[in-house]
Amino acid sequence: MISLDEALERIFAYADPLGVESLPLKYAAGRTLAASVTARTSQPPFDASAMDGYAVRGIEIKPGVTLDMIGTSQAGNGFDGEIGPGQCVRIFTGAPLPAGADTVVMQEKTAPRGTKIMFVDAVEPGKSVRKRGNDFELDAEILRAGEFLTPSAIALAAAANNAELSVYRKPQLAILATGDELVEPGLQLSVDQIIASNTFALSALLAPFANAVFDLGIAADTEADLSTKLGLAFDSDADVIITTGGASVGDHDLVQPVLKSLGVEIDFWKIAMRPGKPLMFGKKGNKLVFGLPGNPVSALVTATTVVLPALRALGGSRSPLGPRLRLPLATPLEANGPRRHFIRANITVKGEGISAVRPISESDSAHLSSFARANALIVHPEDAPAQPVGHIVEVIPLRAQ
CATH class of the missing domain: 3.40.980.10 (MoaB/Mog-like domain)
Incomplete structure (x- = not known):
């Protein structure tokens, strides 16, 4: 033994x-990357508005100032022109910042009167603008070989204009x-x-x-x-x-x-x-x-x-043991013998909002109903002594493999 x-x-x-294969993005989730992924575009690819409001020259905005609205910039259809002194452009979240503008003022801080827009407060130049490449630049390494492809990693690869990924089989x-x-x-x-x-x-x-x-x-x-x-x-x-x-x-x-x-x-x-x-x-x-x-x-x-x-x-994982947690015991644990014991347990939240793990007393290896109720396994080391409430133990989550 x-x-x-x-x-x-x-x-x-x-x-x-x-081995390695190339997969379209929609099939790559849950795989491990075999090669790093680089950005095939910058994100955002242009200076973009972070909210709905007005694109302006930040230095001009003071309480009570009024500017002429000369157009609109929206996602997928930017303003084809340049903002000059005394002018502004209506802009929506994700839209390109017009030439000449460097700042966006949220619409709640304005009082529109037709094409005349009055601004309530001063604004810090550069406010509410997502600068080109703020997330990542063209040719930047965005994911490394060996990374597990979570939904967010798939989103990142897609945003960087990668249609296929090299993954382990x-x-x-x-x-x-x-x-x-x-x-x-x-x-x-x-x-x-x-x-x-x-x-x-x-x-x-x-x-x-x-x-x-x-x-x-x-x-x-x-x-x-x-x-x-x-x-x-x-x-x-x-x-x-x-x-x-x-x-x-x-x-x-x-x-x-x-x-x-x-x-x-x-x-x-x-x-x-x-x-x-x-x-x-x-x-x-x-x-x-x-x-x-x-x-x-x-x-x-x-x-x-x-x-x-x-x-x-x-499958190429760099962390083959999978997720592990360290949690305090919610109830005491008996001493263990010479074999490592994987104890059925439930991760719970105590009254003060702190997570803890509660052992399930049933240990019969044919008792499925107790295992079905468990959401974790406590790892009780070989020959470990009895442990009190609050002792930190290693835990394997069962519903987030």
């Missing part, structure tokens, strides 16, 4: 980025559930069967980090059926193959021997963590193979803490 840190180190040694996944006791949702159960939920949970969790997720169905607890279905996975384009169940060493736990018979090199089996100790990792060629426990909470916890970091690394 190895530590989680050692397990991740071994996995990352094989989880090199898969996402992995393709294949998921196989195992167990004679499993049946698909919606079917009639016999007295010794349960509903298969792991594939649905894992697909929902991992799909945002994958280019495609192939559902291989349910394999019976026979070497023949496992070999057939896993053979299909190895013959497919999947970069990562995930099994659930059958990962222990019981008489019906056949996943490991079948994987070995198919040529998979098992790197490790069993991690010092709870839930999820019987987790297996190996590889065949350039395919990574994960054997997750069958209990649904164990499958989800190991997928969150082990498989997701691997998928992020394959």
